[in-house]
Amino acid sequence: MRKVALRSHALLPRQYDHRRVLATTVDAWDRALWLICPDAELEPRSYGSSYPRPRNYPYDALLVIDDGGTVRERTLHDVSVRVSDVDALPNGRFLLVQGRVSRGERNAQVYGRDGRRRRAFQMGDAIEFMLADRRNHVWSAYFDEGVYADPISAAGLVRWDSGGRQEWRYSAPEGVEYIDTIYAFNVDDGVAWASYYPTFPLLEVRTNGRTRIRTSPVVAPRGLAVHGEEIVMLGGNRQHDRLHRCRMTGHEVLLVEEAQLTRPDGAPLKRYASPVGRGRHLYLRGSSTRQWFVTDI
Numbered sequence: 001m002r003k004v005a006l007r008s009h010a011l012l013p014r015q016y017d018h019r020r021v022l023a024t025t026v027d028a029w030d031r032a033l034w035l036i037c038p039d040a041e042l043e044p045r046s047y048g049s050s051y052p053r054p055r056n057y058p059y060d061a062l063l064v065i066d067d068g069g070t071v072r073e074r075t076l077h078d079v080s081v082r083v084s085d086v087d088a089l090p091n092g093r094f095l096l097v098q099g100r101v102s103r104g105e106r107n108a109q110v111y112g113r114d115g116r117r118r119r120a121f122q123m124g125d126a127i128e129f130m131l132a133d134r135r136n137h138v139w140s141a142y143f144d145e146g147v148y149a150d151p152i153s154a155a156g157l158v159r160w161d162s163g164g165r166q167e168w169r170y171s172a173p174e175g176v177e178y179i180d181t182i183y184a185f186n187v188d189d190g191v192a193w194a195s196y197y198p199t200f201p202l203l204e205v206r207t208n209g210r211t212r213i214r215t216s217p218v219v220a221p222r223g224l225a226v227h228g229e230e231i232v233m234l235g236g237n238r239q240h241d242r243l244h245r246c247r248m249t250g251h252e253v254l255l256v257e258e259a260q261l262t263r264p265d266g267a268p269l270k271r272y273a274s275p276v277g278r279g280r281h282l283y284l285r286g287s288s289t290r291q292w293f294v295t296d297i
Helices: none
Strands: 004-007 007-011 020-026 032-037 041-044 051-054 059-067 068-080 087-088 094-097 110-112 119-120 128-130 137-142 157-161 167-171 181-188 191-197 201-205 210-216 221-227 230-234 242-248 253-262 276-278 280-285 291-296
Touching: 020 041, 020 051, 020 087, 020 276, 032 087, 059 110, 068 094, 068 119, 087 128, 094 128, 128 181, 128 276, 137 181, 157 191, 157 201, 181 230, 191 221, 221 276, 221 280, 221 291, 230 280
Parallel strands: 004 253, 181 221, 181 276
Antiparallel strands: 007 291, 020 032, 032 059, 041 051, 059 068, 087 094, 094 110, 110 119, 128 137, 137 157, 157 167, 181 191, 191 201, 201 210, 221 230, 230 242, 242 253, 276 280, 280 291
16 A cells, blocks of 8 residues: 655744643644643643643733744733634634633634734634634534534534624535534635534535535545545544545545555654644644644645
């Protein structure tokens, strides 16, 4: 089987090694973002590794931005949510989101160029993915604990404008299963792609109102990269390091080739966090929040 090696994309500089990273992503402009809380402590949880928690609220957070090797900082003032997701918006703005909340909490906060909060709004509970594009669209995808309990999350997939106004929410067509949990997600300018439990179709949603559902041979993929009629699905079918290279027709996804994804040095790819899909690029990181890798179509 052919092997495909990840490439290194971005590494948080060493001067931040002693800081706690609350959230990290690769944005629609190919920049790596790390949100750091200077005053945070590690909190154990019943499963998985410990995660950082700010000691006091509100707090000032440090945003570190790596743009092709050029690193700069931005301070975001008076953050009042426990951030799980961060992303960039057009015009120098940033969006911070707390993924688990009680019903009615305003868990999404937009910050301007000056690092001050511009607005806050409710984005629902149990957010699995939150990704923005370069055209002022924000997509939130949910898992089951929100879908069955929160009125915003109940749709499984929601689109917002960059000011927090809800523009669209998914409603499964007749004969198609509704979203229980979104497993894999990809956002490009004006379009989102998702594979979701229980039947794992490939859902394509465009901001012009067009929606399409295709059957797929890959069960429970973890990541998606899309370019034209080509799509690569990472994981699924109980093979976490398998790349399923496929071609899309009008109503189905056809498997073309399988390959094995490895680390840059050719070593086996073991555990990785939820990948970030941006069009033809798929960004991955391991258990560390400090380094991002990439593969693409």
